[in-house]
Amino acid sequence: MSNIYDTAYELEKSLREVDVFKSLAVAYNEMTADGEASSLFKEFRDIQVNLQQKQMTGGEITEEDITNAQAIAEKASTNTIIQKMMEKEQQLSKMMEEINGIITKPLQELYSSLDK
Amino acid sequence: MSNIYDTAYELEKSLREVDVFKSLAVAYNEMTADGEASSLFKEFRDIQVNLQQKQMTGGEITEEDITNAQAIAEKASTNTIIQKMMEKEQQLSKMMEEINGIITKPLQELYSSLDK
Ligand SMILES: [Ca+2]
Ligand SMILES: [Ca+2]
Numbered sequence: 001m002s003n004i005y006d007t008a009y010e011l012e013k014s015l016r017e018v019d020v021f022k023s024l025a026v027a028y029n030e031m032t033a034d035g036e037a038s039s040l041f042k043e044f045r046d047i048q049v050n051l052q053q054k055q056m057t058g059g060e061i062t063e064e065d066i067t068n069a070q071a072i073a074e075k076a077s078t079n080t081i082i083q084k085m086m087e088k089e090q091q092l093s094k095m096m097e098e099i100n101g102i103i104t105k106p107l108q109e110l111y112s113s114l115d116k
Numbered sequence: 117m118s119n120i121y122d123t124a125y126e127l128e129k130s131l132r133e134v135d136v137f138k139s140l141a142v143a144y145n146e147m148t149a150d151g152e153a154s155s156l157f158k159e160f161r162d163i164q165v166n167l168q169q170k171q172m173t174g175g176e177i178t179e180e181d182i183t184n185a186q187a188i189a190e191k192a193s194t195n196t197i198i199q200k201m202m203e204k205e206q207q208l209s210k211m212m213e214e215i216n217g218i219i220t221k222p223l224q225e226l227y228s229s230l231d232k
Contacts (some may be wrong), residue, residue: 001217004130004211008218011127013191016122018224019214032230042230095120096220104212106132110141114148116157 011099018028020095030081035055037081127215136211146197153197160192187209 015021033039047069052060076082131137147153165187170177192198 004127004134004215005218007123007127007130008215011120011123011219012221014123015219018120021222028226029229038230045230055171055174058171061174082124091225099120099124099219103127103131103215105128105155106137107208114144114154114161 004066018095020088020091024092025052027036027081027088031085034081039084040072040076040079041082044072044082047072126196134205135212136207140201140208143197143201143204150197153195156188156192156195157201158199158200160188163188 002040031041051061051065051069053059054065121232147157167177167181169175170181193202
């Protein structure tokens with residue numbers, strides 16, 4: 001039986017080597033190297049984090065918050081460097097969801113037995 | 117380079133074989149086989165799911181919801197079969213968090229570069 005942590009480290013290594021991660025890293029580094037793109041992206045990310053924190057703590061999300069978030073999301077998405085980076089991010093996110101589905105299948109199977 | 121999905125399937129297999137998962141499966145099956153424990157646990161789980169859905173969709177969580185959830189959580193936690201199962205669940209959850217931390221390290225590293 002292989003140690004589960006060893007296998008997890010193998011998976012970490014595979015992630016670093018997989019094309020979609022390498023493409024994301026390139027796109028992300030291009031973004032951080034560009035002053036305009038990176039300040040736009042930071043603004044976008046900070047607003048997202050702020051909204052998520054409000055949602056998790058039950059804080060009130062105002063109409064202004066939503067208008068603000070939409071405006072900066074629209075602005076960020078017209079920046080081609082950010083656009084490219086987010087495309088790669090979506091591809092990686094899809095892959096990570098699939099991987100998570102594979103890994104947690106034993107738990108899903110176990111828990112589904114309750115309703116049978 | 118190993119295929120990342122192959123490694124994910126290896127991790128799934130390791131999870132099925134690891135002691136903490138096998139102990140949880142035994143405890144969980146003991147719980148589902150016990151009428152009292154399983155109906156108590158279903159009630160507990162349904163209330164949790166309901167609260168989470170309200171939180172995610174921004175629905176109002178009333179004082180009654182919280183009082184209800186606390187009452188059923190207390191009732192469930194006095195059942196020794198559920199108690200044992202939840203203990204195993206916490207151990208597994210800790211392990212899964214560690215594994216997730218290992219796997220997603222490349223992403224954490226990449227994303228942390230923005231604020232440097
Ligand atoms: Ca520019
Ligand atoms: Ca009983």
